[in-house]
Amino acid sequence: MTTNPPSGNVRSRRLAALADSWRVYRAERGGVLGLAVLVCAVLLAVLAPVLTDSAELDVTGVDASALRPPGAQHWLGTDESGRSVLLLTWWGARMSLLVGAAAAVLSMVIGTVVGLTAAHFGGWVETVLLRLTDFFLVLPALVLAIALSTVLSRGLFTIVLAIGVTSWPQTARLVRAQTLTVETRPYVERARALGGGHGHVLVKHVLPSVLPLVFATTTLTVASAIIAESTLSFLGLGDPSRISWGAMLKSAMDTGAVTAGAWWYLLPPGIGIAVVVLAFTLCGRALETVLNPRLRGGAE
Amino acid sequence: MTDTRDRDDVRRPPARAPRILGFVALKLGGGALSLLLVVVLGFFLFRVLPGDPARTMTRSAPVSAEQLAALRHRFGLDQPLYVQFRDFLGNLVRGELGTSYTYNRPVAELIGERIGPTVLLVGTATVLAVLLGLWMGTRAAWRHGGSADRWFTSVGLTLWSVPTFWLGLLLLMAFGVGVGPMPGLFPVAGMSSPDVPPGVLPRVLDVGHHLVLPCVTLVAVIHAQFMMVMRSSLLEEMGEEYLTTARAKGLREDLVRRRHAVPNALLPTVTLIFLHLGLVVSGAITVETVFSWPGLGLLTYEALRVPDLPLLQGTFIVLAGSVIVMNVLAELLYRVLDPRVRAS
Numbered sequence: 001m002t003t004n005p006p007s008g009n010v011r012s013r014r015l016a017a018l019a020d021s022w023r024v025y026r027a028e029r030g031g032v033l034g035l036a037v038l039v040c041a042v043l044l045a046v047l048a049p050v051l052t053d054s055a056e057l058d059v060t061g062v063d064a065s066a067l068r069p070p071g072a073q074h075w076l077g078t079d080e081s082g083r084s085v086l087l088l089t090w091w092g093a094r095m096s097l098l099v100g101a102a103a104a105v106l107s108m109v110i111g112t113v114v115g116l117t118a119a120h121f122g123g124w125v126e127t128v129l130l131r132l133t134d135f136f137l138v139l140p141a142l143v144l145a146i147a148l149s150t151v152l153s154r155g156l157f158t159i160v161l162a163i164g165v166t167s168w169p170q171t172a173r174l175v176r177a178q179t180l181t182v183e184t185r186p187y188v189e190r191a192r193a194l195g196g197g198h199g200h201v202l203v204k205h206v207l208p209s210v211l212p213l214v215f216a217t218t219t220l221t222v223a224s225a226i227i228a229e230s231t232l233s234f235l236g237l238g239d240p241s242r243i244s245w246g247a248m249l250k251s252a253m254d255t256g257a258v259t260a261g262a263w264w265y266l267l268p269p270g271i272g273i274a275v276v277v278l279a280f281t282l283c284g285r286a287l288e289t290v291l292n293p294r295l296r297g298g299a300e
Numbered sequence: 301m302t303d304t305r306d307r308d309d310v311r312r313p314p315a316r317a318p319r320i321l322g323f324v325a326l327k328l329g330g331g332a333l334s335l336l337l338v339v340v341l342g343f344f345l346f347r348v349l350p351g352d353p354a355r356t357m358t359r360s361a362p363v364s365a366e367q368l369a370a371l372r373h374r375f376g377l378d379q380p381l382y383v384q385f386r387d388f389l390g391n392l393v394r395g396e397l398g399t400s401y402t403y404n405r406p407v408a409e410l411i412g413e414r415i416g417p418t419v420l421l422v423g424t425a426t427v428l429a430v431l432l433g434l435w436m437g438t439r440a441a442w443r444h445g446g447s448a449d450r451w452f453t454s455v456g457l458t459l460w461s462v463p464t465f466w467l468g469l470l471l472l473m474a475f476g477v478g479v480g481p482m483p484g485l486f487p488v489a490g491m492s493s494p495d496v497p498p499g500v501l502p503r504v505l506d507v508g509h510h511l512v513l514p515c516v517t518l519v520a521v522i523h524a525q526f527m528m529v530m531r532s533s534l535l536e537e538m539g540e541e542y543l544t545t546a547r548a549k550g551l552r553e554d555l556v557r558r559r560h561a562v563p564n565a566l567l568p569t570v571t572l573i574f575l576h577l578g579l580v581v582s583g584a585i586t587v588e589t590v591f592s593w594p595g596l597g598l599l600t601y602e603a604l605r606v607p608d609l610p611l612l613q614g615t616f617i618v619l620a621g622s623v624i625v626m627n628v629l630a631e632l633l634y635r636v637l638d639p640r641v642r643a644s
Contacts, residue, residue, distance in 0.1 A: 131330070131333070134334075135334050135337055137575065138334070138575065138578060138623060138624055138627050139338070139578060139620050139623065139624075140577075140578035140579070140581040140582050140619055140620060140623050141578060141579075141582060142581075142582030142585060142586075143578075143581065143582065143585070143600070143615075143616055143619050143620055144341075144616075144620070146585070146600065146604055146612075146616075147342075147345045147346070147612065147616050148345065148349075150604045150607045150609075150612060151345055151346060151349045151607075151609075152349065223461065227461075227463050230463050230466075231463055231464075231465060231582075231586055234463070234465050234586065234589075235585075235586070235589065235601060235604065236604070236605060237604065246463075249463075249465070249466060249469065252469070253469060253590070258469055258472060258473050258477070259473075259477050259488065261473060261477055261478075261479065263473065263479070266466075266469055266470065266473060267470075269466075270462065270463065270466035270469075270470070273461075273462070273463055273466065274458065274461045274462045274463075274466075277461035277462075278457065278458060278461040281457060281460070281461060282457075
């Protein structure tokens with residue numbers, strides 16, 4: 001490590017490190033299970049327009065009776081306007097995964113920029129940013145997200161923005177802590193001594209060693225973003241033109257399906273959310289274990 | 301160097317009290333700054349961001365230009381922004397939060413009526429969730445990798461992955477409406493029944509009966525977080541040498557846990573519990589919506605459906621503000637609880 005490796009080796013070294021990490025990851029049973037579930041869920045969601053007929057999602061295009069229990073024709077029964085619950089759940093996955101991923105990426109970008117800036121520049125910049133981070137960390141996220149999505153026009157972008165803007169503080173704190181550790185290492189000092197500017201040090205040296213951790217946290221953020229999306233949709237703040245799991249549960253409550261005992265309408269969207277969120281959580285925890293050797297094998 | 305240290309040592313006893321006062325002042329100042337930020341955010345979100353609040357409040361109804369102008373004048377929206385903010389701050393200091401469009405009553409009055417039920421629900425649920433979570437977390441960490449650990453962790457993770465409102469809907473359907481031959485055991489909505497016999501005890505029992513389902517929903521979701529925090533906090537303590545010392549003294553395992561490990565693990569947990577209060581508040585909004593519990597959460601839901609901006613602004617400021625106040629209290633409490641922080 002003392003010699004300066006030629007840049008061609010950097011790539012192969014990173015690839016080897018990646019292969020190493022994958023070997024450790026494979027030993028995490030929960031992580032592998034979560035990953036398998038996610039691959040299936042994403043494939044199904046992406047292929048929904050190919051495998052199913054979206055015309056059957058149109059309220060005017062169906063002739064089945066409302067709130068019919070599961071049977072041979074509709075495996076998961078029908079909703080309040082006679083649409084297949086199975087089909088709705090299938091299409092709802094698209095919205096949940098899309099919003100969850102987009103909001104998590106937005107939160108990752110905000111969190112990383114804030115954390116890096118605070119740790120790298122220090123001084124009053126750090127004081128102000130930390131103050132802001134702590135403020136947003138304490139603030140009840142849903143309350144702020146509700147406020148944002150009420151005053152902005154309803155739509156996909158608004159809901160992504162509302163979730164992304166409220167969920168970054170954890171990432172920012174983590175990135176700041178990690179940046180502080182990385183910046184004390186000799187190679188960063190060397191880069192600085194050789195005349196590397198702020199941008200060079202941050203992008204070439206600090207960011208690569210912070211990113212894996214950011215990636216693990218973002219996986220966990222997707223999980224909470226999906227729950228947030230379903231909650232906002234349930235409160236009627238989602239995109240009204242799209243099917244989502246939260247919106248399905250909202251119509252189940254509003255149309256009295258819950259009080260009518262229509263369990264087939266209530267269970268599938270909720271189980272969908274729980275399965276996807278759990279899968280993301282398992283993957284995120286497994287990634288954390290891979291990246292943090294202290295967690296490996298537990299504390300003995 | 302030695303000079304300064306000596307001087308410090310001499311000075312220490314009288315300097316102690318001001319230092320604690322300084323700490324308290326710092327925390328209170330930080331809290332005040334956060335509260336101010338909430339107010340600014342509240343103003344910005346509901347007055348500036350919507351562009352024209354008069355349009356937002358009349359979104360569904362056709363109105364003429366004169367009516368819009370009258371509305372703007374009535375709510376002071378035709379004033380410059382800084383005048384609006386000054387008036388807003390002045391009113392806030394006097395405890396006025398504006399007038400609700402839908403109820404046509406002062407927002408502060410509406411919020412005042414709804415605080416009680418929310419405090420009852422959130423308070424009961426938090427206390428139960430903390431007790432349950434800490435107990436489960438301790439059990440899980442002490443027998444790390446054992447069957448209790450695996451069960452608690454997987455059940456906790458699963459409950460954590462479930463949206464609060466969905467769990468509420470499930471419980472509502474199973475125990476409120478009833479499934480198959482099983483009748484509904486608990487009321488499905490509200491906080492009290494109209495046909496309760498007079499007297500204190502029947503009324504308390506009735507409210508308690510209504511409280512069961514919303515409370516169970518909240519506890520089920522939030523205890524998992526407390527359990528995980530306590531578990532990892534205790535796991536960090538498990539390798540410490542003072543535990544070996546305690547065991548070497550011949551203390552029973554039970555005492556080692558209760559007297560030595562748990563108190564130390566509790567300290568970081570206390571702050572995290574308060575840090576997660578925002579989460580409890582978020583949960584309360586959806587749970588109150590599902591069970592029509594007449595608290596601030598349901599009021600928020602009613603306000604966002606219209607949307608009733610002054611009312612929403614009021615609930616935003618009150619909910620966010622109270623969470624911040626609780627956090628400042630937690631930080632002060634932490635100082636009292638942890639001798640290490642006190643000394644440094």
